[in-house]
Amino acid sequence: MPFVTPDTTQDQYDAIVVGSGAAGGQAAYTLTMEGVKVLMLEAGRRYDPATETPMFQTNGMAPLGGIGTPDKSFGFYDSTVDGGWEVPGEPYTNASADPERQFRWWRPRMLGGRTNHWARHALRNGPYDFKYRSRDGLGFDWPVTYDDVAPYYDKVEMLIGVYGANLGMENTPDSPEGILLPPPAPRAGERLAQHRARKLGVPIVPFRRAVLTQPLDFTTLPARIHPGNARAQRILVDDMKARAACLWATPCGRGCSIRANYQSTTVHIPPAMATGNLDILPNAMAREVTLRPDGTADGVIYIDKRTGAERLVRARVVILAAGACETVRILLNSKPQGFPRGLANSSGIVGRYIMDTVGAGIGGQIPLLEGLPPMNEDGAGGSHLYAPWWLYKEQAAGKLGFPRGYHIEFGADRSPPAGNGIGEIAALAGGSYGRKLKADARRYYGSFMFFSGRGEMIPNEKSFCEIDPSVKDRWGIPVLRFHWQWSDHELRQAQHMLSTFSDLVVAMGGKVIPRPEYSGRQSISQGGFIIHEVGGAMMGSDPSTSATDRWGQTWDVKNLFLADGATFCSNADKNPTLTIMAMAWRTADRIVEKMRRKDA
Amino acid sequence: MNLESTPSPRVDRRTAIKWMLTASASALLWDQRLVGGTSAPSAARGYGTDPDLMRAYKPGDVWPLTLSDAQRRTVTVLCDMILPADEVSPSASAVGVPDFVDEWISAPYPDQARDRTVILDGLAWLDAESARRFGYDFAACGHMQRTAICDDICSEATARPEFSKAARFFDRFRAVTSGGYYTTPEGTNDIGYVGNVALTRFDGPPPEVLQRLGITD
Numbered sequence: 001m002p003f004v005t006p007d008t009t010q011d012q013y014d015a016i017v018v019g020s021g022a023a024g025g026q027a028a029y030t031l032t033m034e035g036v037k038v039l040m041l042e043a044g045r046r047y048d049p050a051t052e053t054p055m056f057q058t059n060g061m062a063p064l065g066g067i068g069t070p071d072k073s074f075g076f077y078d079s080t081v082d083g084g085w086e087v088p089g090e091p092y093t094n095a096s097a098d099p100e101r102q103f104r105w106w107r108p109r110m111l112g113g114r115t116n117h118w119a120r121h122a123l124r125n126g127p128y129d130f131k132y133r134s135r136d137g138l139g140f141d142w143p144v145t146y147d148d149v150a151p152y153y154d155k156v157e158m159l160i161g162v163y164g165a166n167l168g169m170e171n172t173p174d175s176p177e178g179i180l181l182p183p184p185a186p187r188a189g190e191r192l193a194q195h196r197a198r199k200l201g202v203p204i205v206p207f208r209r210a211v212l213t214q215p216l217d218f219t220t221l222p223a224r225i226h227p228g229n230a231r232a233q234r235i236l237v238d239d240m241k242a243r244a245a246c247l248w249a250t251p252c253g254r255g256c257s258i259r260a261n262y263q264s265t266t267v268h269i270p271p272a273m274a275t276g277n278l279d280i281l282p283n284a285m286a287r288e289v290t291l292r293p294d295g296t297a298d299g300v301i302y303i304d305k306r307t308g309a310e311r312l313v314r315a316r317v318v319i320l321a322a323g324a325c326e327t328v329r330i331l332l333n334s335k336p337q338g339f340p341r342g343l344a345n346s347s348g349i350v351g352r353y354i355m356d357t358v359g360a361g362i363g364g365q366i367p368l369l370e371g372l373p374p375m376n377e378d379g380a381g382g383s384h385l386y387a388p389w390w391l392y393k394e395q396a397a398g399k400l401g402f403p404r405g406y407h408i409e410f411g412a413d414r415s416p417p418a419g420n421g422i423g424e425i426a427a428l429a430g431g432s433y434g435r436k437l438k439a440d441a442r443r444y445y446g447s448f449m450f451f452s453g454r455g456e457m458i459p460n461e462k463s464f465c466e467i468d469p470s471v472k473d474r475w476g477i478p479v480l481r482f483h484w485q486w487s488d489h490e491l492r493q494a495q496h497m498l499s500t501f502s503d504l505v506v507a508m509g510g511k512v513i514p515r516p517e518y519s520g521r522q523s524i525s526q527g528g529f530i531i532h533e534v535g536g537a538m539m540g541s542d543p544s545t546s547a548t549d550r551w552g553q554t555w556d557v558k559n560l561f562l563a564d565g566a567t568f569c570s571n572a573d574k575n576p577t578l579t580i581m582a583m584a585w586r587t588a589d590r591i592v593e594k595m596r597r598k599d600a
Numbered sequence: 601m602n603l604e605s606t607p608s609p610r611v612d613r614r615t616a617i618k619w620m621l622t623a624s625a626s627a628l629l630w631d632q633r634l635v636g637g638t639s640a641p642s643a644a645r646g647y648g649t650d651p652d653l654m655r656a657y658k659p660g661d662v663w664p665l666t667l668s669d670a671q672r673r674t675v676t677v678l679c680d681m682i683l684p685a686d687e688v689s690p691s692a693s694a695v696g697v698p699d700f701v702d703e704w705i706s707a708p709y710p711d712q713a714r715d716r717t718v719i720l721d722g723l724a725w726l727d728a729e730s731a732r733r734f735g736y737d738f739a740a741c742g743h744m745q746r747t748a749i750c751d752d753i754c755s756e757a758t759a760r761p762e763f764s765k766a767a768r769f770f771d772r773f774r775a776v777t778s779g780g781y782y783t784t785p786e787g788t789n790d791i792g793y794v795g796n797v798a799l800t801r802f803d804g805p806p807p808e809v810l811q812r813l814g815i816t817d
Contacts, residue, residue: 052653054653054654057653058783058785059783060784061657063703064703064707064712065779065783066783067779069646069647069707069709069711070646070709071648071649071651072651076647081649081650082649082650083649084649087649088649184804185802185803185804186804187805188805188810191805191810191813191815192815195813247798247800248798248801248802249795249797249798250796368814372792372812373792373808373809374794375805375809376794376797376799376802378795378796378802414793414795416783416788416795416796417783417787417793418779418783419700419779419780421774421779421780421782422775422778422779422782422791423771426771426775430757431754431756431757431758431767431770431771433681433750433754433774434682434684435686437682437774437778438683438684438686438689438790441782441790442688442791442792445791445793
């Protein structure tokens with residue numbers, strides 16, 4: 001089974017997976033390794049990292065020195081295909097004209113989705129994160145505990161490969177022995193920040209990222225991941241052998257042709273294809289889930305983007321993993337008889353409680369980092385260190401004025417210059433030009449730091465999406481309309497970030513690069529901007545207040561499952577991708593179990 | 601490439617001419633605009649949302665370059681005032697930066713369209729100012745004369761009020777020039793970037809760097 005076309009799909013599959021990113025890739029991997037015949041629908045084109053990744057192309061080889069443009073928001077070499085804040089022909093709308101009340105929806109249209117350009121920050125939620133309402137009365141508890149999910153975090157980490165360290169820190173779980181790969185040596189600026197942050201009490205420790213700092217141990221991991229499944233183990237042994245370790249060059253956002261980091265297209269899809277159980281249909285824009293007369297899901301209607309034709313594919317089980325908001329959109333656009341509010345929405349909760357991550361940051365210039373000798377600091381193509389949230393006791397004592405935490409991402413910039421130039425150096429040097437500008441560039445290059453907070457948002461009533469009553473996309477599919485509002489919780493948290501980062505810059509002997517204002521309101525990122533959107537079809541224990549049970553099975557349609565971030569009940573300050581994969585694996589395991597019991 | 605992804609408004613010739621006629625341009629600017637290199641927004645298309653990432657691009661490969669010969673002469677001289685040759689690395693013009701500037705101001709994207717107006721108006725101002733002070737255009741001036749003008753406009757923070765607009769131009773021009781320069785192999789080497797090579801291990805900074813940073817543990 002291979003890539004298929006609308007004319008070569010089979011009449012009936014065991015399962016249809018809508019989406020091919022972290023959730024869809026993981027669900028398809030788990031199902032096909034267990035012998036389930038899967039059709040994967042992807043709205044974008046086929047994408048092959050082995051032949052399409054610009055590994056060593058320099059900014060000078062790209063138009064405009066590689067900078068971001070409306071066509072390629074994150075730079076020319078970002079791996080994203082046909083995506084960004086706007087997707088041609090596929091609009092979304094906002095109910096408010098006020099930018100503070102708007103949500104920005106970043107979407108890719110490619111096999112593997114946003115995992116291709118993902119920063120590879122692979123953090124586990126901690127025990128508090130699944131039950132925070134029970135601790136502080138805000139938001140919602142999950143219907144699962146950390147202990148329920150931990151075995152799946154273990155399996156995901158073993159499969160994708162994550163570097164990091166076990167630190168025994170509060171609400172920042174360790175991994176079992178033999179799972180984490182060694183963390184890379186910190187860079188000069190990272191070491192300096194770590195050293196100076198100590199007197200502020202900010203714990204800067206190895207980050208966790210899905211990058212192979214050494215080859216995966218194919219002699220032990222496959223048996224731990226797939227106990228009792230000899231065929232899956234064999235396939236995974238071969239696949240792990242084919243993944244190379246990091247070569248310490250090129251940013252991970254370009255993707256990785258040697259498969260040294262995780263992308264769905266390098267880790268999930270190749271072994272799933274090797275099982276012979278996976279068909280992939282690219283350029284298929286899912287529109288709605290259809291029902292049989294008995295109220296179970298029959299299949300998915302999609303638009304063949306090549307021809308605009310509407311097609312139906314059928315399966316015993318349908319799994320939506322299109323990305324939280326796109327999954328919500330499919331549910332709300334599925335209106336078979338008896339479901340005027342959309343599918344799996346008898347609770348009315350579908351579309352509610354969309355969450356993003358609180359983001360705010362500052363830059364600084366550090367004289368100690370000036371004029372360092374040239375040294376290669378490419379490293380693992382992303383951050384080596386970070387600071388997990390550390391003020392649990394102060395927060396519990398009511399000293400902070402906001403709930404929930406944030407972690408700190410930071411770095412000193414010794415990346416290759418890009419086409420937007422060295423304006424900050426010229427500004428620092430008082431407008432120099434000529435021979436002095438060249439000397440200033442040598443002196444100041446590498447002396448700039450950035451600090452960014454990534455904090456937890458509490459779900460609120462004013463942040464949600466619904467179907468726009470009039471706007472349709474180029475395929476005639478009604479689009480999403482967003483409503484957004486940060487609450488004072490998030491604004492105060494952003495304010496705290498700025499003051500912490502300013503202290504860090506000063507502790508490093510540096511100067512904060514001036515900004516006009518430091519209020520949380522002015523500095524907080526726009527909703528959606530951190531691209532951590534989750535929620536919209538929360539899981540729960542009560543069918544009247546949730547869309548799915550604790551396995552992602554919708555209450556209303558027993559063979560319809562949600563496997564992506566849509567089911568999240570909270571959005572911890574840990575980046576959501578690892579949790580999306582762990583929960584998708586758990587959902588897929590449940591489906592396999594039900595299929596074996598003939599219950600699905 | 602996809603037509604719908606092109607963010608810049610498509611401006612037809614008639615609209616462009618109307619825009620030029622109503623623009624608050626001096627007679628001097630007007631002459632120049634007639635012969636090409638107008639600051640009307642580019643009507644070209646961008647590289648789209650799915651460009652070939654594997655090939656190497658040169659200025660002019662994706663959208664046409666638009667500087668007139670006269671503008672290019674001024675750009676070349678000003679680039680080299682900003683980044684001249686020294687004992688470490690060649691001048692900006694020796695590594696093709698004028699082409700990069702042309703690619704930048706000719707690009708069909710909003711940020712670059714804003715720079716196009718600032719830079720083309722600034723180039724015209726530069727020639728007018730140098731004609732006013734010295735009797736010939738900027739490219740024909742000697743180094744001391746060019747320096748006299750650049751010193752007046754090189755810093756937005758300290759420029760006298762009558763030069764504030766010119767200082768804004770100089771700042772943007774310097775940013776684009778440095779963007780073009782430091783993305784060339786010569787510029788990248790000069791600034792001290794030594795990565796983008798495959799390594800078998802990554803050990804972090806050498807001991808002497810850590811010592812300089814006061815990190816002894």
